[in-house]
Amino acid sequence: MNIVVLAGGVGGSRFLLGVREWVRRSTAAGGGDHAITAIVNTGDDMWHVGLRITPDLDTIMYALAGINDTERGWGRVGETERVSAELQAWGVGWPWFTLGDLDLGAHITRSSWLREGLPLHEVVERLTARWPLGVRMLPATDQEVETHVRVEGEGSSSQELHFQEWWTRYRASLPALEFVQRGLADSRPAPGVEAALAEADVILLAPSNPVVSIGTIIAIPGMRDALLAASAPIVGVSPIIGGAVVRGMADACLTAIGVETSAAAVGRLYGARGGGGLLDGWLVATEDADAVAELAADGLTATSAPLWMRDPDSSAALAGAAIDLALAPRD
Amino acid sequence: MNIVVLAGGVGGSRFLLGVREWVRRSTAAGGGDHAITAIVNTGDDMWHVGLRITPDLDTIMYALAGINDTERGWGRVGETERVSAELQAWGVGWPWFTLGDLDLGAHITRSSWLREGLPLHEVVERLTARWPLGVRMLPATDQEVETHVRVEGEGSSSQELHFQEWWTRYRASLPALEFVQRGLADSRPAPGVEAALAEADVILLAPSNPVVSIGTIIAIPGMRDALLAASAPIVGVSPIIGGAVVRGMADACLTAIGVETSAAAVGRLYGARGGGGLLDGWLVATEDADAVAELAADGLTATSAPLWMRDPDSSAALAGAAIDLALAPRD
Numbered sequence: 001m002n003i004v005v006l007a008g009g010v011g012g013s014r015f016l017l018g019v020r021e022w023v024r025r026s027t028a029a030g031g032g033d034h035a036i037t038a039i040v041n042t043g044d045d046m047w048h049v050g051l052r053i054t055p056d057l058d059t060i061m062y063a064l065a066g067i068n069d070t071e072r073g074w075g076r077v078g079e080t081e082r083v084s085a086e087l088q089a090w091g092v093g094w095p096w097f098t099l100g101d102l103d104l105g106a107h108i109t110r111s112s113w114l115r116e117g118l119p120l121h122e123v124v125e126r127l128t129a130r131w132p133l134g135v136r137m138l139p140a141t142d143q144e145v146e147t148h149v150r151v152e153g154e155g156s157s158s159q160e161l162h163f164q165e166w167w168t169r170y171r172a173s174l175p176a177l178e179f180v181q182r183g184l185a186d187s188r189p190a191p192g193v194e195a196a197l198a199e200a201d202v203i204l205l206a207p208s209n210p211v212v213s214i215g216t217i218i219a220i221p222g223m224r225d226a227l228l229a230a231s232a233p234i235v236g237v238s239p240i241i242g243g244a245v246v247r248g249m250a251d252a253c254l255t256a257i258g259v260e261t262s263a264a265a266v267g268r269l270y271g272a273r274g275g276g277g278l279l280d281g282w283l284v285a286t287e288d289a290d291a292v293a294e295l296a297a298d299g300l301t302a303t304s305a306p307l308w309m310r311d312p313d314s315s316a317a318l319a320g321a322a323i324d325l326a327l328a329p330r331d
Numbered sequence: 332m333n334i335v336v337l338a339g340g341v342g343g344s345r346f347l348l349g350v351r352e353w354v355r356r357s358t359a360a361g362g363g364d365h366a367i368t369a370i371v372n373t374g375d376d377m378w379h380v381g382l383r384i385t386p387d388l389d390t391i392m393y394a395l396a397g398i399n400d401t402e403r404g405w406g407r408v409g410e411t412e413r414v415s416a417e418l419q420a421w422g423v424g425w426p427w428f429t430l431g432d433l434d435l436g437a438h439i440t441r442s443s444w445l446r447e448g449l450p451l452h453e454v455v456e457r458l459t460a461r462w463p464l465g466v467r468m469l470p471a472t473d474q475e476v477e478t479h480v481r482v483e484g485e486g487s488s489s490q491e492l493h494f495q496e497w498w499t500r501y502r503a504s505l506p507a508l509e510f511v512q513r514g515l516a517d518s519r520p521a522p523g524v525e526a527a528l529a530e531a532d533v534i535l536l537a538p539s540n541p542v543v544s545i546g547t548i549i550a551i552p553g554m555r556d557a558l559l560a561a562s563a564p565i566v567g568v569s570p571i572i573g574g575a576v577v578r579g580m581a582d583a584c585l586t587a588i589g590v591e592t593s594a595a596a597v598g599r600l601y602g603a604r605g606g607g608g609l610l611d612g613w614l615v616a617t618e619d620a621d622a623v624a625e626l627a628a629d630g631l632t633a634t635s636a637p638l639w640m641r642d643p644d645s646s647a648a649l650a651g652a653a654i655d656l657a658l659a660p661r662d
Contacts (some may be wrong), residue, residue, distance in 0.1 A: 050381075050443035077409055083414065086436020089461060092443055101432055105417020108439075112381035130420060 001034045003323070004200040004232070006140075008041045008213025009056040010073060010247055011239055013063035014306070015206040018285035018315025020134045022323065025316060036135045037196040041208070042120070042138075043147040043181060043216030044163055048095045051107040052114055055164075056138060056213065057124060058106060065131035073247075075100040096169045121190040138196065140217040143187035147212055149256075150178040163212065172249035176256035179212060187220050194222070197230040202326040204319075205278075207246065207307065210266045211253035218278070228273070233280040235326040236270050238263040241307050244279035253295070264291035272300035281325040283307070285319075301330070332365045334654070335527050335563070337471075337546025338386040338537040340374045341404060341578055342570055344394035346400035346537040351395070351465045351620025353617075356647060367466045368527040372539070374450070374471075374478040374512060374547030376495055380424045382438040383445055386495075387544065388455060388470060389437060396462035404578075406431040429502045443460065452521040469527065471548040474518035478543055480587075481509040494543065503580035507587035510543060518551050525553070527658040528561040533657040536567035536609075538577065538638065541597050542584035549609070559604070564611040567601050568649070569594040573618035573636050603631035612656040614638070614649075632661070 003023070005016055016038055023034040044055045055074070062068035062076055069077045079100030087093045089139050099107065106127060113123045119142040147163035151174040158177055166172060185289055197203065207216050215235075227234060240263045245251050251261040259265050263284040271277015275298070282300055284291050285307040295302040305321035308314060334354070336347055347369055351471050354365040375386045386405070393399035400408045410431030411492055419422045430438065437458060444454045450473040459468050482505040496646055497503060502573035513608070521649055528534065539545050545567075558565060571594045576582050590596050592639040594615040602608015613631055616638040626633040636652035639645060 016531065049439055050446050080411075080413070080432075082411070082432050083436050083439070086433055087440060089437070090440045092440045101411075101413050102417055104439075105414050105421070108380055108382070108414070108435075109418060109421045109423050115381050127421065190597070331518065 001032065002037070002196070002199050002232075003034055003204065003206045004037045004039060004070070004196050005206055006039050006041075006208075006214055006217050007056070007060060007206040008208030009044070009059035011208040012038070012040065012056065012213065013068070013205040014315060015204075015208075015237065015316045015319065016060060016135055016310045017063060017312070018309055018317075018319040019204070021312045021316035022179070022319040023134070023205065025127050037200075038135050038137050039140050039193055039196065039217060041139055041213040041217050043145050044167075044213055045144065045160060046146055046164060048164075049087060050109045050111065051099075051104075053099075053107055054110065054120075054139070057137065058103065060135075060137060061106075061128055061133070064135055064137075069100075075104040079103060085092045094165070094169065097164060106222060112293055119191070121192060130229075138192050139190050140193065140223070141187040141220050142190045143183055145183040145216065145220070146179055146186050146258040147216065148180040148182060149174075149176045150180060151176060155243055167249070174250035177254060179253070179256065181216060181219065184219060185221065188222050189220055189226060194226045197226045197232070200230055200232035202323055203227065203230060203232045203234045204322050204326065205234070205270065207237040207239040209248055209250045209253055211257055211259075214270075227251075227278055233326040233330070234273070234278050235281040235283060235322050236267070236279050237283045237322050238266055238285060238288065238307065240288070241285040246307075248300055261295075262291070263288040264294050267291065267295050267300055267302060268298065272298065274299050280330065281322075281328070283322050283325055301325075332363065332503065332532045333368070333527070333530050333535050333563075334365055334535065335368045335370060335531040336535045336537055337370050337539075337545055337548050338387070338391060339539030340390035342539040343369070343387065343537040343544065344391040345378040345401070345640045345646060346482075346535075346539075346568065346650065347391060347466055348394060348643070349499070349537070349572070349640055349648075349650040352643045353648035353650040354465070368464050368531075369468050370471050370524055370548060372471055372544040372548050374476050374543055375498075376475065377477055377493060377495060378453070379428070379495075380418060381442065382430075382435075383442045384430075384438055385441065385470070386453075388468065389434065391468060392459055392462075393438075393585055394470075395464040395466055400431075405412060410434060414516070423551065425496070425500065428495060452512055452523060467527075469523050470521050471524065471554070472551050473521045474514055476512055476514040476518050476547065476551070478547065479511040479513060479559040480505075480507045481511060482507060502526045503583035510552065510584070510587065512547060512550065515547075515550060516552065519553050520551055520557060525557045528563070531561055531563035533654055534558065534561060534563045534565045535653050535657070536565070538568040538570040540579055540581045540584055541570060541600055542581065542590075545601075549627055555609070564657040564661075565604070565609050566612040566614060566653050567598070567610050568614045568653050569597055569616060569619065569621070569638065570618040571597055577638075592630070594619040595625050598622065598626050598631055598633060599629065603629065605630050611661065612655050612659070614656055632656075
């Protein structure tokens with residue numbers, strides 16, 4: 001079975017670990033071979049002190065390689081900030097945006113390959129070949145799409161920050177008026193993305209940020225058409241449990257686009273395929289089981305299941321619930 | 332007094348430490364204020380994994396800042412090679428060319444500023460502003476001049492290596508047929524260099540590699556004219572003591588251009604001003620005192636002095652001997 005997952009960083013990596021564990025167990029139980037392809041958000045990427053930083057791709061790569069720093073929630077385990085401290089001594093970069101030394105190895109390598117003319121998907125292929133990840137990683141697009149956030153400025157003016165500044169420096173505390181995705185109009189799905197979708201048996205939307213992660217992937221020109229043209233059912237997993245975000249600051253992003261922070265509202269944001277949306281199924285948390293009937297009235301098939309990913313067992317069970325929902329017979 | 336020193340890496344940094352110490356002592360003894368300007372070779376510079384590496388500028392900056400690694404002879408003291416190991420894991424860069432982590436901070440900063448459009452001399456000014464070096468450092472040129480080495484290839488063919496590969500990987504063991512300085516013809520002295528020479532009271536050639544360090548500086552179009560147009564006397568210090576190189580592999584470079592490894596031969600290479608060369612004086616080691624009479628016959632004023640720079644005393648004494656020779660009354 002070909003399983004394709006649209007994913008952002010932290011939520012995406014945890015979900016992919018669950019899908020990989022589900023695949024391992026399924027194959028061990030005689031369920032045949034499965035292939036996992038992750039289509040990863042690149043909207044948080046940026047050039048920073050001359051280096052191309054790809055936060056979501058790295059978070060997923062490190063998590064699948066088992067070398068991510070689970071304490072900090074970013075970067076690699078056992079890193080130092082010796083190089084970052086040097087950059088700060090010279091006043092380059094952002095003092096609130098440190099880069100670990102091992103992580104810098106990836107940034108220098110990636111930037112060097114990009115400057116040699118390699119497209120991002122080839123860079124990702126080369127970087128990920130270092131470890132047996134069990135997941136083929138594709139950037140959503142090779143083009144540079146960078147998310148900026150328009151916030152209130154002095155008086156009645158507004159100003160734009162890079163998403164990383166809004167997210168990491170201000171912890172999404174400045175009310176966002178708008179997300180501006182520079183380069184989006186000129187982007188297209190990276191080579192391999194459309195084929196992966198066309199050959200998919202199941203397409204899953206990870207419980208990532210629905211606005212700036214999954215939302216950015218879907219907004220790439222041609223992506224929505226490729227998703228809808230695929231024969232595979234599309235099932236999303238709610239990033240909201242019990243009316244609150246599990247991790248990150250998706251609520252601030254949802255508020256900015258006028259969407260309530262609830263499992264039902266995010267389901268409606270993606271929308272049912274029959275009503276002009278994407279979803280054939282929507283998986284909400286047991287805590288949000290009330291939303292199932294509410295969404296059914298809107299034509300969206302939802303199911304509830306435990307959504308907390310605490311360990312391999314619970315993550316694999318969540319992945320299995322999403323796959324079951326995708327493969328369930330439909331009217 | 333304005334003292335200008337043309338300098339390469341290791342020999343240049345030791346000599347500059349001596350000049351700085353001489354200045355400190357002279358000023359403390361009531362000898363007035365002195366300013367030191369170093370015009371530094373950039374012919375070993377290169378783009379490497381997307382980073383601009385400037386070995387001689389860095390060696391001098393770290394030595395003057397007192398943070399150089401005197402054991403290894405390059406980089407900063409207390410460095411790790413953690414980032415370099417990451418690059419090697421991905422197969423980028425040269426396995427025999429490691430970059431220390433603290434050093435990488437300078438490379439990332441420099442490359443970032445260069446890509447923002449800053450010329451090299453401004454980059455050097457910003458980098459060196461971090462420490463009270465006591466020496467104004469100027470790159471010899473802002474343009475990219477990269478030294479390649481033509482060596483024998485298979486059969487009767489020849490091939491070109493980057494200087495760093497020939498020097499660091501092969502330890503200059505492959506006989507050099509020719510040094511090719513790419514970009515040299517389009518280079519010119521960096522802003523500040525010609526003014527520093529014009530305002531100099533003394534111009535000294537450090538005991539650096541006469542072929543690929545001092546030789547490259549002098550070969551920059553306009554540099555020789557600026558040196559000869561200056562009113563200051565020009566005195567060189569021999570990098571050869573007792574017929575052997577003090578450090579580095581200058582002998583391999585001299586052999587490549589058909590020059591004997593001797594204090595007299597290097598003096599003749601630079602040449603007496605009266606005979607179409609540069610020098611008003613040439614300082615040779617006590618061990619090479621025989622060369623003084625030999626060179627006098629060629630019209631080159633030479634003096635012998637202890638040239639070993641072992642500590643602040645001997646380094647300052649050497650600098651003083653060079654300055655004394657420059658300021659000595661001439662016919």
